[in-house]
Amino acid sequence: MSRSHVAEGLLPAEGDVPGSGDQPVLVVENLSVSFATPDGRVQAVRDVSFSVDGEEVLGIVGESGSGKSVTMMAVMGLLPKTATVTGSVRFRGQEILGLPEKELRRHRGNHVAMVFQDPLTSLNPVFTIGNQIAEAIRVHHDVSRREAMAKAVTLLELVGIANAGQRAHEYPHQFSGGMRQRAMIAMSISNDPDLLIADEPTTALDVTIQAQILEVLERAQAAVHSAIVLITHDLGVVAGMADRVLVMYAGRAVELGAVDDVFLHPRHPYTLGLLESLPRLDDDGQERLTPITGSPPSLLHPPAGCTFHPRCRFVRPMCGEVVPELRFVGGLGQRSACHYAEELQAVDQGRG
Amino acid sequence: MLAFTLRRLAVSIPVVIASSFIVFVLVATAGGDPLADLRLRPGISEGTIELRRKQLHLDEPVLQRYGNWATAAITGDLGKANGGEEVRPLLVRRLGVTLRLVVFATIIAVILAVFIGSMGAVKQYSKFDYTATFFAFVFFSMPVFWLAAILRDVGIRINTRIDRHIFFVVGEQTPGLGGGFLNVQADRLGHLILPSVTLILISMASWSRFQRGSMLEVLNADYIRTARAKGVSARRVLFRHALRNALIPVVTIVAIDFATILGGAVITETVFGWTGMGRLLVDGLKASDVNVIQAWLLVAAVLVISFNLAADLLYGYLDPRTRTT
Numbered sequence: 250m251s252r253s254h255v256a257e258g259l260l261p262a263e264g265d266v267p268g269s270g271d272q273p274v275l276v277v278e279n280l281s282v283s284f285a286t287p288d289g290r291v292q293a294v295r296d297v298s299f300s301v302d303g304e305e306v307l308g309i310v311g312e313s314g315s316g317k318s319v320t321m322m323a324v325m326g327l328l329p330k331t332a333t334v335t336g337s338v339r340f341r342g343q344e345i346l347g348l349p350e351k352e353l354r355r356h357r358g359n360h361v362a363m364v365f366q367d368p369l370t371s372l373n374p375v376f377t378i379g380n381q382i383a384e385a386i387r388v389h390h391d392v393s394r395r396e397a398m399a400k401a402v403t404l405l406e407l408v409g410i411a412n413a414g415q416r417a418h419e420y421p422h423q424f425s426g427g428m429r430q431r432a433m434i435a436m437s438i439s440n441d442p443d444l445l446i447a448d449e450p451t452t453a454l455d456v457t458i459q460a461q462i463l464e465v466l467e468r469a470q471a472a473v474h475s476a477i478v479l480i481t482h483d484l485g486v487v488a489g490m491a492d493r494v495l496v497m498y499a500g501r502a503v504e505l506g507a508v509d510d511v512f513l514h515p516r517h518p519y520t521l522g523l524l525e526s527l528p529r530l531d532d533d534g535q536e537r538l539t540p541i542t543g544s545p546p547s548l549l550h551p552p553a554g555c556t557f558h559p560r561c562r563f564v565r566p567m568c569g570e571v572v573p574e575l576r577f578v579g580g581l582g583q584r585s586a587c588h589y590a591e592e593l594q595a596v597d598q599g600r601g
Numbered sequence: 602m603l604a605f606t607l608r609r610l611a612v613s614i615p616v617v618i619a620s621s622f623i624v625f626v627l628v629a630t631a632g633g634d635p636l637a638d639l640r641l642r643p644g645i646s647e648g649t650i651e652l653r654r655k656q657l658h659l660d661e662p663v664l665q666r667y668g669n670w671a672t673a674a675i676t677g678d679l680g681k682a683n684g685g686e687e688v689r690p691l692l693v694r695r696l697g698v699t700l701r702l703v704v705f706a707t708i709i710a711v712i713l714a715v716f717i718g719s720m721g722a723v724k725q726y727s728k729f730d731y732t733a734t735f736f737a738f739v740f741f742s743m744p745v746f747w748l749a750a751i752l753r754d755v756g757i758r759i760n761t762r763i764d765r766h767i768f769f770v771v772g773e774q775t776p777g778l779g780g781g782f783l784n785v786q787a788d789r790l791g792h793l794i795l796p797s798v799t800l801i802l803i804s805m806a807s808w809s810r811f812q813r814g815s816m817l818e819v820l821n822a823d824y825i826r827t828a829r830a831k832g833v834s835a836r837r838v839l840f841r842h843a844l845r846n847a848l849i850p851v852v853t854i855v856a857i858d859f860a861t862i863l864g865g866a867v868i869t870e871t872v873f874g875w876t877g878m879g880r881l882l883v884d885g886l887k888a889s890d891v892n893v894i895q896a897w898l899l900v901a902a903v904l905v906i907s908f909n910l911a912a913d914l915l916y917g918y919l920d921p922r923t924r925t926t
Contacts, residue, residue, distance in 0.1 A: 362831075388834075
């Protein structure tokens with residue numbers, strides 16, 4: 250057993266690259282999550298399907314309440330008991346939904362690890378950084394305290410914390426926000442996970458730090474050869490880092506495809522709206538930003554048909570009646586849940 | 602940690618000096634006559650009374666009297682009571698009796714409060730939670746003397762009903778009991794039960810509410826989610842990650858409440874006829890006995906300060922953010 254975990258996974262291991270691409274790491278099929286509230290049933294996620302391949306970065310984009318975080322909490326098996334979950338979440342072929350807590354615990358932090366949004370509150374204030382990383386290791390591996398601590402220090406070095414041996418013995422409040430997020434990333438890769446879920450990892454940080462953290466995330470991914478699901482509402486982050494992107498709106502997947510396809514040729518009016526509401530660097534400053542009119546729908550009483558139709562500028566009678574399927578449009582695996590996706594081709598030309 | 606302790610102790614010294622001065626002046630100028638007892642006795646001449654006044658330094662200005670008292674007190678001499686008895690041994694004896702009650706009750710109340718409060722938070726809105734909440738509010742709103750009187754009455758009734766002496770309702774121990782050390786301790790423990798239950802129920806009521814609130818807050822914290830995301834077991838999350846954080850505010854409350862418990866103990870002792878600090882204070886006040894009251898308050902002040910210090914040390918141990926250096 251002492252064939253140390255320390256080295257494992259930290260060096261670019263040759264030969265044991267996990268079955269890249271053969272089989273998706275994560276397959277989510279028809280996932281629906283709802284919560285009973287005194288006012289009725291909140292449908293947080295409805296009929297969402299997607300998959301993540303080994304070593305791929307999938308960006309999930311959507312506004313607050315679009316269901317992106319709830320979807321990934323379901324993948325972690327961290328949904329509260331009040332949640333009603335249907336569908337299927339398979340991790341490396343194994344069904345996660347309905348697993349007993351004991352099995353889920355072996356899965357969490359080991360095969361799938363998570364980096365949370367706010368590093369200021371996500372670390373326990375009363376334990377040292379090293380201690381918290383070592384705990385993550387010891388929960389899943391039978392190693393001594395000393396070995397776990399040594400690996401924690403190596404991990405902290407990997408994520409770019411200077412003087413890691415000493416800083417491992419410091420408490421979270423002695424770290425800056427960016428440092429804490431680095432420590433969170435170190436913790437998340439401590440068990441060489443196959444999938445890393447980063448839930449808005451840069452939202453709570455200074456703009457100047459954001460790029461650094463994304464770089465650390467990429468370095469961490471390279472070290473452990475994991476796939477990443479990057480949850481964000483920052484389209485710039487997705488453009489810079491993700492291979493594919495899933496756009497969610499009001500609990501539904503509305504568009505899925507390679508980042509270049511989706512960003513250059515959006516096939517869903519919501520994605521188009523998101524892109525148009527962004528300021529552009531090559532803009533001469535004359536054009537005004539175009540907001541999406543209206544506000545997100547209530548998840549208690551979502552609109553019939555396409556959830557986006559009340560705000561859609563291309564709306565037609567059918568949109569309020571029939572729920573559009575997430576279907577293939579265009580080439581190369583781009584999918585959209587819009588009845589009239591093909592007609593957005595005309596807009597492509599207009600956008601130049 | 603040592604530097605922190607020493608610094609805290611050093612800061613406490615002016616507090617003790619200031620409080621002893623204020624108390625001395627208040628008692629000395631409050632208007633009671635320390636010689637009233639002497640005056641009432643027949644056949645005491647004016648000369649004797651005057652002599653006694655001199656002996657007790659009552660003819661001197663208050664500031665000078667305080668100076669005399671403080672000089673002696675620093676060397677451990679707390680002076681004599683009006684009746685001529687040395688204050689220090691009297692105080693030590695009475696303090697022993699009261700501390701037995703206070704320490705015993707506090708320890709048990711803290712353990713129960715932490716357990717009940719945490720359980721109530723983990724199983725929020727369960728039958729257990731509602732029951733605990735109900736009783737917490739009942740005991741929280743009960744005056745100490747009333748609860749003590751009820752428990753005493755219940756104890757007496759049970760004793761009468763089954764015609765056996767199960768509950769001791771008078772005094773802190775059976776006077777003149779022989780039979781060796783163990784026998785004496787068992788007898789003391791028996792006398793401890795009803796007064797302790799009084800103090801435990803009342804202090805536990807509020808502490809368990811604080812513990813519950815604090816635990817609820819902690820359980821919703823992001824770092825608890827992080828711990829669960831690491832794959833840590835529910836029990837370990839609760840005991841290692843949550844409890845330690847949840848105890849931090851409760852420790853402060855308990856330390857601050859110590860003065861209240863001491864006050865509660867004084868009342869409880871009176872109801873159960875203990876000859877502890879409570880009786881000492883009441884007798885001292887009746888006789889306007891400056892030295893006794895002064896010694897009493899000095900001890901109370903030192904106790905409260907040391908509990909606050911203990912709380913700070915514990916606080917620093919539990920919460921690294923409050924550690925200096």
